Amino acid sequence: MSLRRVEVFAEGRRVGGMGVGCGGTAFPYPLSIEQDAVERLLGERLAAVGGEVRWSTEALAVRTRDERAEVDLRHPDGRVSTVRCAWAVGCEGAHSVVRKQLGIAFEGERRPDLQCVQLNAEADWKHPYHRDRSYFFLERGASLGVSPRPGGGYRFFCFTTDPDPALDGPPGLEEMRELVARAAHDPGVRLVPTDPPWANRARFQDRVAASLRSGRALLAGDSAHLWAPIGGHGLNTGLRGAHNLAWKLAAVLRGRAPQELLDTYDTEQRLTAHKVMREMRHNVLELPPTALTLRGMRLAGPRLMGSERFAERIRTMLSDLAMHHRESALSEGGAGDRLADPPVMVAGRRRRLHELLSYGRWTLLAAPGAPLDEDRLRAVTERHATPVAVVRPRLDPGMERRLPSAALVLVRPDRHIALSTDRLEELEAYMRRWFVLDS
Ligand SMILES: Cc1cc2nc3c(=O)[nH]c(=O)nc-3n(C[C@H](O)[C@H](O)[C@H](O)COP(=O)(O)OP(=O)(O)OC[C@H]3O[C@@H](n4cnc5c(N)ncnc54)[C@H](O)[C@@H]3O)c2cc1C
Structure with missing residues (x-):
């Protein structure tokens, strides 16, 4: 089930709301999935x-x-x-x-003074239910997220400072109800756990191998x-x-x-x-x-939430679409970004660019009209055991800036750009390094 909007409250007052859908992808919305x-x-x-x-x-x-x-x-x-x-x-x-x-x-450390308690429940409270809308309630020492879930009702998840690190086991209904009442400023809230019930308490480590x-x-x-x-x-x-x-x-x-x-x-x-x-x-x-964050949210929040730039930052962070591999040895000449997915014309048909890619092979985008030695290009791409499909998409006017402006753009199976160049020799050198010759 897709989520389209988030509403944010700080200390009981609505700060603002924003759409969470991203442009430029066939899958624009976050998915609520268990x-x-x-x-x-x-x-x-x-x-x-x-x-x-x-x-x-x-x-x-x-x-x-x-x-x-x-x-x-x-x-x-x-x-x-x-x-x-x-x-x-x-x-x-x-x-x-x-x-x-x-x-x-496993390098890193325990995350001190942070816990997350969660409960799946129907709520009788003052906020309307929309199957595509999440709520965030910010309160001193507690941040409560409320997200509609596929089986009905909501997932309530609350990050709080840790009241008692020795406390183990899932939160009880009254513990969750009190947290929701406090964070959402709704003292009369009633929660009815879903069937089957699900609740969880977690503490965290920040570690990378x-x-x-x-x-x-x-x-x-x-x-x-x-x-x-x-x-x-x-x-x-x-x-x-x-x-x-x-x-x-x-x-x-x-x-x-x-x-x-x-x-x-x-x-x-x-x-x-x-x-x-x-x-x-x-x-x-x-x-x-903290008290300072809350004060900041109350004062600057409405303007921040109304700002398209801030909303875009949140959407980008949620979607991971801007995650890149620019520092990787596999990315040459500043490449590494995820390939954008603009509409294109191929052989007289309108498609999305990503429909021309495949996880089972590499793809070489050759700019239509670029002066390329076609025989040599074929020889270079067919010399290796790795399958490479050469495609020549024609972009709609105005879409050019969404792709590198090079004659040749080599795309990895996972849709990240490996190389963009005007020179066949560079493509040849790249393939010599990373591909094995066809025997
Ligand atoms: C409170 C909480 C909320 C979260 N919310 C989100 C969220 O909203 N979105 C999100 O993206 N992530 C979320 N996560 C993180 C997410 O749950 C984990 O990142 C994810 O489950 C990791 O998946 P995994 O398969 O790597 O490991 P696990 O889910 O831990 O699975 C490992 C599996 O390996 C099995 N196993 C263990 N040892 C052995 C062994 N020796 N031999 C054979 N099998 C073994 C285990 O039984 C288990 O089935 C949340 C985590 C927590 C704690």
Whole structure:
């Protein structure tokens, strides 16, 4: 279910509201989706491509050799066996056995004096229900988010200073009701937990693994990085990382790219993780506010929330569309941004640019009319085992500024720009470095 708007209140007074939809993408709105639904969708996709989840099977140990990895498994019947595989990816969460066994440090620290309590519930209160609208209520030491959920009712999630670090277990109904009453300035609020009920209390660590690769083993998701999930960036960043890793792993496994390609996953994902963590440490909408923040919100909030620039910053932060890999060894000549997705004409048909891309190959955008030696271009792109599709999209007038103004723009399978150049020699040199010759 799509979320289109957020309304913000500080100390009981409405500060403003803003649309959260982003332009320039076929998927403009944040999606409210529960983790079990994400898990089901991933499981279905895995089954469709011939994979299988073996539930209740525990990884006990991992070893990496020159040519393979070995993982000791304990099966549901208690039997222990060893699987040998070309690569092992540890995505077993914060307490990752793979990370510990490889001796990779989990650098960072506990996040002191911060907790998040959550409850799924219907609410009888003074705020109208809209299935596409979230609320934020900022109060001294508590930031309450209220978001409509797919099964009905709301997810109430409240970041607060930690009243008692020894307090364990999910919050009770009265604890949540009191928090909502205080933050939303609605003393008469009634909450009715959803069926089945769901409530949770969490405290956090801010940590990034010192390396995401050790020989034949890699780390992804919470086993690689962890922070307070402010702004909904925990699972999202893990999935972006898996998306970054999967095509690289496939290319190396098929002998189409050198192993160094996997090191670019390490640098790109670790830089992304550090960036997300830095931004989330200063998120004024979700961190429990101090008296000073609240005063600032009351005085400057209405103007800020009405400002298109501020709204655009929030939308960009929420969507991650501006996340880039400019510092990566894979990005040359200032490249690394996610390719924009403007409407284009191809062979007389109107399409979105991203419809011409594919996760299974690279794409070379050749500017129509650019003076290119076509025979040489074909020879360069067909010399390697890596599939590269050459496309010549014609942009609508006024859209030119959304793409690099080069004759050749090479796009990675994950839609990030690898290289933009006017010179075929540069394209040739790039491919020589990262692609393996077709044998
Ligand atoms: C309170 C809270 C709210 C959050 N809200 C959001 C949000 O709104 N948006 C968002 O994007 N993210 C959110 N997150 C973060 C998100 O939940 C995590 O980033 C995400 O679940 C990480 O997924 P993962 O698959 O890497 O790890 P996990 O979800 O931890 O999954 C790891 C799996 O590996 C299994 N496992 C563990 N050890 C072994 C072993 N030795 N062998 C075999 N299997 C093993 C575990 O049983 C588990 O099934 C939130 C987190 C918290 C705590």
